[in-house]
Amino acid sequence: MSLVRLVAPVAAEELGRVHFIGIGGAGMSGIARILLKRGVKVSGSDARGSDMVTELRELGASVHIGHAASHIKNIDTVVVSTAIRDSNPELGEAIKQGLRVIPRAAALASVMAGRTGVAIAGTHGKTTTTSMLTVALQKCGSDPSYCVGGQLVTTGLGADEGSGGVFVAEADESDGSFLMLAPDIAVVTNVEADHLDNYGDPRAVYDSFARFVERIGRTLVVCADDPGAAALIEPARGRGLRVVTYGEAEGADYRIAEVRPDGFGVLFEVVGKGEVRLSVPGAHNALNATAVIAVADELGLPFEVIREGLTAFTGAKRRFxxxxxxxxxxxxxxxxxxxxxxxxxxxxxxxxxxxxxxxxxxxxxxxxxxxxxxxxxxxxxxxxxxxxxxxxxxxxxxxxxxxxxxxxxxxxxxxxxxxxxxxxxxxxxxxxxxxxxxxxxxxxxxxxxxxxxxxxxxxxxxxxxxxx
Known part of the structure; x- marks a missing residue:
């Protein structure tokens, strides 16, 4: 999308009237939902109707099926997804009118502004870890806002506006757009070669995560078991960030021990904390859950309640x-x-x-x-x-x-x-x-x-x- 002007994110209240090109997509619809709940006027368009489009209309959005330049009327900000081509008539009209045109990640940064932002990044495990953290925080009564790359089984939603002061977001590295986020706390689950169609080579992938770390305001929670993620530890400390490690590695701040299957779930011990039972399978989910426990401690939330929330987590759509x-x-x-x-x-x-x-x-x-x-x-x-x-x-x-x-x-x-x-x-x-x-x-x-x-x-x- 070479025509998109990558302006700096602004606070949600400064976006004015917002139009989403491709509003029915999983990521776009979630941000639209949050803005609608905040009283922002939202419109959008999509190639076809869907249950999500119907729901957004019920929340007050004006949604067009099909794309046309005439839809860009009385708009202040246009949000586009990476799927939108430069030839899209609405995008062309927005640029012609000199409107603010921003990618989805900038819109996400805008709705996170003013909250304690927690971003979950990594090549794998982002959606599950973000979902786990959201459910655990809800169990604590903190009612976070959240934006996940999938749908929570508990709510059927991928994003929602909460009444609390925490905003939990999945940070997508696939196109480098996570570099628009500036979270207070961030988790990096792992860093491996992927999306090489965009990055070109593995080194560029690692470099993008290093740049992401430079945008963290307070704390980096990082998996000590993963070499790519662990390579971020010293640069983060050099920037003055608080670094918290987790994993099975000796010396991890939150060390996992005795991971074992338990029916359709998994049991494991967090040394110094206690036993945790998950209702989703896989040793990799023990790692994801331990990242959640580390973040919860950073937020000052009680382990016992977080543990209950983790047990109550029954998964995200399309994740086993x-x-x-x-x-x-x-x-x-x-x-x-x-x-x-x-x-x-x-x-x-x-x-x-x-x-x-x-x-x-x-x-x-x-x-x-x-x-x-x-x-x-x-x-x-x-x-x-x-x-x-x-x-x-x-x-x-x-x-x-x-x-x-x-x-x-x-x-x-x-x-x-x-x-x-x-x-x-x-x-x-x-x-x-x-x-x-x-x-x-x-x-x-x-x-x-x-x-x-x-x-x-x-x-x-x-x-x-x-x-x-």
């Missing part, structure tokens, strides 16, 4: 989300689209199977997301899928990218280190539910994974399992 069960097979859906995320979810699935059935298997259904990511990480995706017992690989979901010659789901399937009969390349997505129902047996877990439309397959797989 249950889609149904039939024929003794449980089906889950995950947004995992990076090799590290696949590996973490497949290990969690294996823990769940072990807790309930010693002979159950893990059936992974993976849709690679983006041709560039598939090209960069084909080997790593294949290795991660080797943690499953059966792997079904769909073709690439291109999203914003055009196809690349020779890049397909077959690249990933060919690299899965399982016997040939336990790996299937399935380019016809419509045929996948029947294929999975044929492969799965009682006691198994089926996990659909990817950031594309693979999420649609869960209910269809359940239906096929019911019919067999």
């Amino acid at each position: 989300e249950a889609k149904g069960e039939a024929g003794g097979v449980a089906v889950f859906d995950s947004y995992a689209h990076h090799p590290t995320e696949l590996a973490a979810d497949l290990r969690a699935a294996r823990d769940v199977v072990a807790s309930y059935s010693g002979d159950g298997r893990v059936v992974a259904v993976f849709q690679p997301h983006l041709y560039s990511r598939t090209r960069f990480f084909a080997d790593e995706f294949g290795a991660a899928l080797g943690l499953a017992d059966v792997a079904v690989v769909l073709d690439v979901y291109g999203a914003r990218e055009d196809p690349e010659p020779g890049v397909s789901g077959a690249m990933v399937a060919s690299r899965v280190p399982l016997p040939e009969e336990q790996v299937a390349y399935a380019p016809d997505k419509a045929a996948v539910p029947a294929l999975v129902a044929k492969l799965a047996r009682a006691g198994d877990i089926v996990l659909t994974m990817g950031a594309g439309d693979v999420t649609e397959l869960g209910p269809k797989i359940v239906a096929e399992l019911s019919a067999r």
Whole structure:
């Protein structure tokens, strides 16, 4: 979006009348919702209607279906998402009129202004950690405002205005826009190579996180187990920030011990604090929860209540989300689209199977997301899928990218280190539910994974399992 003028964020009350181009998107709609609850006049447009559009209209927004220059009338600020192209007629008209045009991240910074801002950053775990923290703070009665990259299971919302003084936000590094945020407290869960279509090389990814640390006002909470995140510790201290570490590493300020599966959850000990039980699976979630405990201490909130809030957290949409069960097979859906995320979810699935059935298997259904990511990480995706017992690989979901010659789901399937009969390349997505129902047996877990439309397959797989 070369036409967008990256102006400095201003306080929400200075935005005036705000128009969102692409208002129905998950990130845009959340900010629009918060502004509406603050009494700001909001309008917007989207390519199609949706439940979210209907809800925003009920809150008072004027929403147009389709984009037209005539929609930019009596507007002070226009907010655009990264999906909006320079050729969009509303964007062109806004620039023609000389209006303030800002990206979503600047709008998020505006609604955070004046609150104690807590931003959750990292290559993986942002949505879950942000959601966990929000639910735990709600349990304490602090009623935070929040803006998450997914939906909380408890509220069905991805963002809302709270009455308290804390604003919790997921900080998205994918396009570098998290550098517009200036939180008081920030968590960095991990730093790995990703979004190389934007950054070009891993060094640029790490450099962006280093620049993010320079924008923190008070405290950095960082995972000591992750080398990329741990590399931020000394530069942060050099800036005079308070640095709090967590993880299983010796010397971590919040050290995790004795992590073990517990049915569909996990039990672990935070040394010096006590035992914590989560209602979501996976050792990676013990790390996420410990980051929440560290932030809560920084905010002066009681551990006992935070612990209750963590136990009450039942997940976020598309983060190991249950889609149904039939024929003794449980089906889950995950947004995992990076090799590290696949590996973490497949290990969690294996823990769940072990807790309930010693002979159950893990059936992974993976849709690679983006041709560039598939090209960069084909080997790593294949290795991660080797943690499953059966792997079904769909073709690439291109999203914003055009196809690349020779890049397909077959690249990933060919690299899965399982016997040939336990790996299937399935380019016809419509045929996948029947294929999975044929492969799965009682006691198994089926996990659909990817950031594309693979999420649609869960209910269809359940239906096929019911019919067999």
